Amino acid sequence: MMLMSTRGLTRQFAGLHAVEDVDFDLPQGQVRALIGPNGAGKTTFVGMLCGRIAPTSGTVVFDGQDISRLAAHKRINLGMAYTFQITSVFANLSVAENVALAARRRRHGGAVQDAVVRALQQVGLQDRLAQNAGDLSYGHQRLLEIAMGLAQHPRLLILDEPTQGLTDSEIAAFKALVRGLADTTTILLIEHNMSVVMETADVITVLNSGRVLAEGSPQAIHADPAVQRAYLGTGG
Amino acid sequence: MSDTAKTVALHGGLLALLFALGFLLPAYHHGNLARIMVLASYAIGYNILFGYTGLLSLGHALFFAAGMYGMGLAVQYLGLSPGPALTAGLVAGAIVAGAVGLLALRTAGVAFMIVTLMFAQAGYLTVLYFGAFTRGDEGFVLQQAQRVLWGIDLSDPVHRYFAAFALFATCLAAVLWMVHRPFGKVLIAIRENEDRARMLGYDVFAYKLAAVILSGTISAAAGAAYGLLFGYVGATFASVQYSIFPLLWVLLGGAGTVLGPFIGTLFMFYLIDLSSGITTAYMLIAGVVLVLLTLFAPQGLAGELRKRIWRGLP
Numbered sequence: 400m401m402l403m404s405t406r407g408l409t410r411q412f413a414g415l416h417a418v419e420d421v422d423f424d425l426p427q428g429q430v431r432a433l434i435g436p437n438g439a440g441k442t443t444f445v446g447m448l449c450g451r452i453a454p455t456s457g458t459v460v461f462d463g464q465d466i467s468r469l470a471a472h473k474r475i476n477l478g479m480a481y482t483f484q485i486t487s488v489f490a491n492l493s494v495a496e497n498v499a500l501a502a503r504r505r506r507h508g509g510a511v512q513d514a515v516v517r518a519l520q521q522v523g524l525q526d527r528l529a530q531n532a533g534d535l536s537y538g539h540q541r542l543l544e545i546a547m548g549l550a551q552h553p554r555l556l557i558l559d560e561p562t563q564g565l566t567d568s569e570i571a572a573f574k575a576l577v578r579g580l581a582d583t584t585t586i587l588l589i590e591h592n593m594s595v596v597m598e599t600a601d602v603i604t605v606l607n608s609g610r611v612l613a614e615g616s617p618q619a620i621h622a623d624p625a626v627q628r629a630y631l632g633t634g635g
Numbered sequence: 636m637s638d639t640a641k642t643v644a645l646h647g648g649l650l651a652l653l654f655a656l657g658f659l660l661p662a663y664h665h666g667n668l669a670r671i672m673v674l675a676s677y678a679i680g681y682n683i684l685f686g687y688t689g690l691l692s693l694g695h696a697l698f699f700a701a702g703m704y705g706m707g708l709a710v711q712y713l714g715l716s717p718g719p720a721l722t723a724g725l726v727a728g729a730i731v732a733g734a735v736g737l738l739a740l741r742t743a744g745v746a747f748m749i750v751t752l753m754f755a756q757a758g759y760l761t762v763l764y765f766g767a768f769t770r771g772d773e774g775f776v777l778q779q780a781q782r783v784l785w786g787i788d789l790s791d792p793v794h795r796y797f798a799a800f801a802l803f804a805t806c807l808a809a810v811l812w813m814v815h816r817p818f819g820k821v822l823i824a825i826r827e828n829e830d831r832a833r834m835l836g837y838d839v840f841a842y843k844l845a846a847v848i849l850s851g852t853i854s855a856a857a858g859a860a861y862g863l864l865f866g867y868v869g870a871t872f873a874s875v876q877y878s879i880f881p882l883l884w885v886l887l888g889g890a891g892t893v894l895g896p897f898i899g900t901l902f903m904f905y906l907i908d909l910s911s912g913i914t915t916a917y918m919l920i921a922g923v924v925l926v927l928l929t930l931f932a933p934q935g936l937a938g939e940l941r942k943r944i945w946r947g948l949p
Contacts, residue, residue, distance in 0.1 A: 487828055
C-alpha cells in the first residue's frame with residue numbers, strides 16, 4: 400500500500416523549475432533515500448510533501464487522502480514528521496522541553512515524559528535533558544532534531560540530511576537507529592553520505608535538475624551509468 | 636531547593652511583601668504603588684504577546700481603552716454597578732482583541748507593528764469622534780457612589796490598594812501558571828522558531844490568536860480597573876503614548892519573564908517621580924537612564940537576573 404504518492408508535482412521559482420513533474424510512490428514500511436546533486440530540488444520536493452512549500456501544480460496523496468491543499472500543521476497531524484536540514488531547535492528551551500513539544504501532539508500527562516526519555520535514549524542524548532538546546536554542539540543539535548521527529552511517533556518520518564555534522568560513531572549509531580525503526584515507520588531520507596544511503600535504504604530515488612533521474616535498489620542505482628554520470632561523477 | 640519551590644518562594648514572596656506594604660507605606664507611596672500594580676497588570680498582559688509569543692504590538696492602548704470605556708460607559712450610561720461593568724470592560728477587550736487579532740495576524744514583523752498601531756489610532760479617533768458620549772480628551776469622572784463594588788468603596792485608598800493588589804496577584808498567578816502549562820510552552824516555541832512549531836503540528840495562527848485575546852483581555856482588565864479605582868475615564872488612555880508605555884516597561888523589566896513587567900513599571904514610575912523632584916528636565920534624566928539600561932542590560936532587569944543568577948527564572 401502506498402503511504403505517500405505524488406503526481407506531476409512541480410514547483411517553479413521565478414521561471415526556474417526547482418521540481419518538475421515528479422511522480423513518486425513510497426510504500427508503507429519502506430526506507431527510501433532521496434539523493435541528487437546540490438540544487439537538484441530535494442528539499443523543495445519534501446517541502447511540498449509536508450506543506451512548507453506550495454506546489455505550482457500537481458497533487459500529493461498521503462494514506463489515500465489528497466493533501467495538496469492542506470496546511471502544514473494539519474499534514475503533520477496526519478502522521479508525518481519533518482526534521483529540518485538547517486538545525487532548527489528551540490535554542491532557549493531545554494532539550495527535554497524541545498522533545499516534549501514534539502511528543503505532546505499525540506500524548507498527554509505522564510506519557511509525554513516517557514516518550515521524551517525514550518526518544519532521547521534512542522539518539523543517545525538522555526544525559527542532557529536539562530541542558531539548553533542552544534548550548535548543545537552542532538552534532539548534538541542534529542541528534543535532537545531526530546529525537547523530536549521520533550517523539551512524534553510518525554507514520555512517515557522525513558529526515559533532511561540528518562547525518563550532516565555527526566561524528567563517525569554517531570553516524571554508525573544513526574544507521575542502526577534507522578534500521579531499528581524500519582519495522583514501524585516509513586522513512587524518507589535526504590542524504591549525502593553514501594555509506595548511510597547504501598546501508599539503510601531499501602530503495603533510492605535520484606533527483607537531478609528537479610526531475611527523477613532513476614529509481615531502484617541501492618545496487619541497481621550504484622551500477623546505473625546515468626546516475627554515475629550525473630551524480631557520482633566517474634569522470635568518464 | 637527545587638525550581639518549583641524557588642519559583643513559588645520568589646513570586647509568593649513578592650506578593651506577600653506587596654500585601655504587607657499595604658499596611659506599612661506612607662500615603663504618598665501607598666497611592667503610587669496601587670497605581671503601579673494596576674499598570675503592571677497591563678504590562679503583564681502586554682508581555683504575554685511581546686515577551687512570550689514574540690509579537691510586538693504598538694496598539695495595546697486600544698485594549699486598555701476598550702476595557703476602560705467598556706466599564707466606564709456601562710457605569711455612566713447604563714447605570715451598571717461596578718461588578719457587571721468590569722465584566723463589560725473585559726468582554727469589550729476580548730471582542731476587540733479577537734477582531735484585531737484576526738486581521739492583524741495576517742501580517743508579521745514590522746507590518747504587524749504598523750497594523751496594530753493603526754488600529755489603535757482608529758480606536759483613539761473613535762473615542763474623540765463620539766465625544767458626546769466619551770467627553771473626548773476631557774474625559775469623565777466616576778462619582779464615589781458609582782465605585783462601590785460589593786459594598787466596598789473603591790475610592791477609599793486602603794480599599795483601592797487591595798483591589799489593585801488583587802488584580803495584580805491574579806494576573807501574576809495566571810501568567811505564572813500559563814508559562815508552566817503546555818500552552819505557554821507552545822507560545823515560547825512560536826517565539827523561538829515559528830516554522831519549527833508549525834512543523835511539529837501546532838496551529839500557529841490559532842495559538843497566536845489565543846495569545847492576542849488573552850493579552851488584550853488582561854490589558855482590558857487593567858484598563859477597566861484603572862478607571863474604576865482612580866475614578867476617571869479619558870481619551871489619553873487610548874493614545875499612542877499608552878501603547879508605548881507597556882513596551883517600555885516590559886523591555887526595562889525583562890521581556891518574557893513573569894516578574895519583568897512589575898519591575899519595569901515600578902522602576903520607570905519612580906525614575907520619573909524622583910527625577911522630576913530634582914529638575915524640570917526630568918525626561919532628560921529618564922532618557923539617559925533608559926539608554927544606559929538598554930546598553931548594559933539589554934535583556935531588562937529580570938532578564939539580567941536570569942542570565943547571571945538563576946537560569947530557571949520563569
